[in-house]
Amino acid sequence: MRAFRVAYDGRPYHGFQRQPDVPTVEDAILDALADLDVLASDASTDRARPVPRGYAAAGRTDAGVSALAQTVAFDCPDWLTPRAFNGRLPGSIRAWASTDVDEGFHATHDATSRAYDYHLYAPGADVDRAAAALACVEGTHDFADLTAASDRDTTRTVERATATRDGDLLRIHVRADGFLWELVRRLVSLVHAVAIGDRDLDAVSRTLDPGTIPDHERVGPAPPGPLVLRDVTYPGVTFERDPEAAESARAVFAAANETAVARAATTALLRDGVVEP
Template sequence: MEEDQGQDTEMRLAFRIGYWGDGFYGSQVQAEVRTVEGEVVAVCRKLGLFDDPREARFAFAGRTDRGVHAAGQVCAFTTDVPERAVAALPYELPADIWVTGWAEVPDRFSPRKEAAARTYRYFFEEHPGDAALMDEAAQFFLGEHDFSLLSRRSERSPVRRVHAARVYEEGGFCVFEVSAAGFLWNMVRCMASALAAVGRREKEPEWVRTLLRGEGERRVAAAPPGGLILTDIAYDFEFTPLAPSPKAEGALFRREKDFRVKVRVNEALRSFFSQ
């Protein structure tokens, strides 16, 4: 990316970002609360990448709910200082947001409309039980279905096409992974709840098919948001990798260390129950 002196260097850029969702009221900008979009826009303004996000056509690929995390969210904006954007944005973002890649994209690029697929992973807080049975049930999600009973009610069409779905075990956790062109509000978390009921043998795998036929008595409740990660959004181009800032890496390391200490303290406290 070369900058010619005295010439207009306006360019549209896409950035692949990640974030730890606990500190945000979701990704979409809202008044008077902290959001991922709000933080990114504020840093872009501070760096002089643009003044008005509407004029820069700033956009995210999609929304994530409060407490949901991301490794592969994508935002895009147009700026006349693209070199500054690539060099400075990763280092000026708060520690719970980081950049892992960037790309120059066409002027009309929309990160939401041009996404070929989105992939989520849900880590169950407690292992539901039978992962093989859950994986069998997950296969009913494949193809085009009405997810009215597996999503939050909205004005959008409840029909979605799922490309891939599986349940597997990793590092002692039970994980649900699903890919689709797009998802409804709470859809992945509702799907996870349904699979958990199958894993606990409260429901048979075939029950998932009945939900997709609209034959359930009520909507399935969404699983807690803390286990959900937006892992990837696919496009017809590749991102140039960028290493997360030392600030972001350090924050994740400290959070992991803090969790380990809290787990150990919790175990020690419980040991006194039997004394």
């Protein structure tokens, strides 16, 4: 069995998980594996489409969310390297590292922590207030008021939560033993409200005590586009970078970055020009 690190720009996709009639990252991955003829011939009939034996992924990122270290693992032939995988994947999805793992390895259940980064445009935000708000969520808490999921255990342990400034951006980094649906994006909304003074620091403590704030005061999720699945850790598992595959990924995302920078300059001109032509 082999595990692959997969990076992708999530903007063109309706999330990771397969869905009918819309493009998803998982569908693109399975299309590539079908082209490579590595799908199981005896796939379970309860699946929407065939998958390789032992197939699982580290997480189900939402529509528009990107990833650096999404992890997919499955039985495959020795020749299926990240470079070979990329030969059938679309350019916005790149495998860049891999490792052999024991039979029975499960990319979802064997992960001991995941980390996300969110790049928040917040030129007027106080980074110290943001950092103080994030410090409050470290440790084990009930995050029921920071998720859209309410039908399961909502307790999670946040190992690290930090905020650093990069120009007009706040980079919010959160590592935890697991994440609930929209937890990071709702946490970003709460931290932003504290950082710009719309809410006091006590609002974080009240949010971590479910039932103490009315539903209409619960924060909604921040936009998905700036969110990236940064890392997924597995005990005793070390991924080996494939130099050619990693360079392919770097080139693809560098080109996308150049386009985004140019587009940002264009929209800035439009913004400023309507005020002072």
